Amino acid sequence: MVGEIEAAGEFATGALLGRAFEPHAGEGHGGGILCLNCGTALAGPHCHRCGQSGHVHRSLGAIGHEILHGVAHFEGKLWRTLPLLVWRPGELTRRYVEGERARFVSPMALFLFSIFAMFAVFSWAGISAPSEINTGSxxxxxxxxxxxxxxxxxxxxxxxxxxxxxxxxxxxxxxxxxxxxxxxxxxxxxxxxxxxxxxxxxxxxxxGWAPLDHGIEKWNKNPALMLYKLQSSSYKFSWLLIPLSLPFLWLLFAWRREFRLYDHTVFITYSIAFMSLLFIAVTIAGVLGLDSAILVPVALLIPIVHIARQLRQAYGLGWFSTIVRTAILGFFIIIVATLFLVILIALGMS
Structure with missing residues (x-):
């Protein structure tokens, strides 16, 4: 029961955090004559000078209304974004980069939502670090x-x-x-x-190096606590995957001046969000009893296919170029995952 409550809390938190990063568009209310923030005459539901909504709540019930309102609008965009993210991720990336943004959930908002949702499902499924590990020093x-x-x-x-x-x-x-x-x-x-x-x-x-010896002692004294800290850090510092991945993706297109760092960042963030959602689907399928002989190969194959499709659609590549870049990017992903793990271990040891 506790796991289900924690999972529900994580889902709600993820949606609200995602909404906080999501730009408002086409969802205003009717307002008064003057903006209550800057005094500018309103010509629509929002002030064209400071951006504040013309309709301002001032009641206790409005707190719950704002939460439901934000989550509902976030979910509305989510259901327009997910089909493209799953089947045409490169098209979603390209359309967002080129300016079609009010229709879709922004990359960072979707990233935050998917990370919170993933750990919510892990909590519900009982996936966590062991509470006790018996080991000598x-x-x-x-x-x-x-x-x-x-x-x-x-x-x-x-x-x-x-x-x-x-x-x-x-x-x-x-x-x-x-x-x-x-x-x-x-x-x-x-x-x-x-x-x-x-x-x-x-x-x-x-x-002989005191910081390293200090960290080794901490792992030896309480490995269960250190594994829990490692799991917690992976949750809190998952955003590090984005800047760690950016230089490697840039290397694949360093001579293509039409692609900027912003474009690569959108690509990476949407891709990580999809992988998090895939982990959610795999975890739920495992809990429901799907045979691991089917689940494991599918879980390994889907990321490769998804990355290849996103590369081809987002950057307009041919199939040969897509296959080569996907293979290289797979090698880069191993490097990024290793760097991320080393950083988490260093944070735990310190």
Whole structure:
């Protein structure tokens, strides 16, 4: 029950945040004679000088009305946007870039809505970081491995000394001893002495770099909490995917002067919004019991097809150019996802 309530709250929050980023167009009310904000004579439902609506609520019930009004208008645009986003994403991107914007949900508004909706569905489906993870400290594992190898080396030395020089078994023992010596020498030196460096309190040294050692200690002490923080950070900092992706998409069209950074940003934001909605559909299908043998291949194939269609339609590419750029962009996506994960881990460790 709690998951369903949280999911409903996330959906409402996503719609309201999306609406906050969505430009108003064609949805005003009739107004008075003068604008109550700047005093300009009204010639329509909105002031042509400051943009304020001519109709101003002043009642407690108006708060709920404004919420429903904003969500309803957002959803009205949403149902005009989704079909194009799913089937003709490049056309949606091109039409929005070229100025046809009042009809569709803006990229950032749709991005915010889809991210909130995705985590709402995850909450409803019970997808979250584990609350408990039993694990020993890394220092304990290192010392256990070191002791085991030292014990093995001691036995090998004793067995070697019983063999005559040139004996094949003695040679195998000496080879294994040399290998153990190399591995033992490469193990990190673990120190239990407290160390304070640049405001990082470190009780166990792994790498010798205090900030990294401090982060490793935090993961070792409470990995469940760190996984929860990682999940929470991915939710809060999902917008970082947009600036991280922008340079890579720009590289694909660096010599095409007609395409600007704004165009690429619209492309990326709509694409991420679609992927979030796809995750929602896959999660719901999994909860409803759809066979994973069908669900997994479809979930892997759809993003590739969608990116290819969006590239071809948005940038007017031929099929060969589309396939090549889709393959390159797939490689770039792996780099962006890795950078995003590294940033989240660094944020959690700090």
């Amino acid at each position: 890394a220092a304990t594992h290192i010392e256990t491995a070191r002791e085991g190898m030292l014990a093995e080396r001691k036995d090998l030395v004793a067995a070697r000394d019983t063999r005559a020089p040139g004996d094949p078994k003695r040679l195998r023992s000496e080879k294994r001893i040399a290998e153990l010596d190399r591995v033992i020498a490469e193990l990190p030196v673990v120190s239990k002495e407290a160390d304070t460096h640049n405001n990082f309190n470190v009780t166990t040294r792994y790498s």
